Amino acid sequence: MQQHSGHEGAVDAVDAIVRDWERERPDLDVDPLRIFSRVKRIAKQLDTVRKSAFAATGLELWEFDVLAALRRAGAPHRLSPKQLLAITLVSSGTMTNRLDRLAARGLVRREADPHDGRGVLVTMTDAGRVRVDEALTRLVAAERQLLEDLDPESRDGLADSLRRLTVAMEIDEHDERVRP
Structure with a gap:
């Protein structure tokens, strides 16, 4: 079992930012900054690790x-391509460009859809599978290192809280009343 390294009670840059805003704007509940400022900082670090x-x-x-x-x-x-668009959330023009580039590198190939004479299917090549498997292995190892200071219970609690927030935000995307 992973040992917790004793960061309870530690102060980070977000604590200082929140404290400053509480001092400067005592009329405003800045509590959301405690969460979303940390999410933003984590996302930035995670982007670097992933790259x-x-x-x-x-x-x-x-x-x-x-x-x-x-x-x-x-x-x-x-x-x-339509399924890939739904999964990756990019425009059709962007997806076409991406598929062209991946095909040129031999990582995917386009094939006629046997069920739709005008349709196309995108198939990952063996080279693409090897590459994505290696990338995933490296990614999981790097992300595991980022979490090493959290015990399994803390990781589970964090994952559960983030899941609830994600679900709530995905529901709210469709509700015009919550948009500023």
């Missing part, structure tokens, strides 16, 4: 996203 893990395998972040979607689809690691 490094993927660069070691010759992949860009966007390449990993597309290849990972195909890998998670299971054998034969094939999806339609």
Whole structure:
């Protein structure tokens, strides 16, 4: 079992920022800053870690996203461009460009959809599978290091809290009343 390294009660930069805002704006409840400022800082650090893990395998972040979607689809690691759009949340023009670039590198290939004479399916090649598997292995190792100061119970609690927040925010995306 991983030992907790004793960071309870530690103060970070966000604590100082929140304290400053509480002093300068005592009329305003700045409590959300405690969470979202940390999420933003973590996201920035995570982006750097991910770029490094993927660069070691010759992949860009966007390449990993597309290849990972195909890998998670299971054998034969094939999806339609429309399915890839829904998963990666990019425009069709962006997806076309990405698929062209991945195909040129031999990481995916386009094939006619046997069920739709006009449709196309995108299939990950063996080279793409090897590359995404290596990238995922490096990513998980790097992310595990980021979490090493949290015991399993803390990690589970954090994952549960973030899941609830994500679900709530995804629901709110469709509710115009919560948008500023």
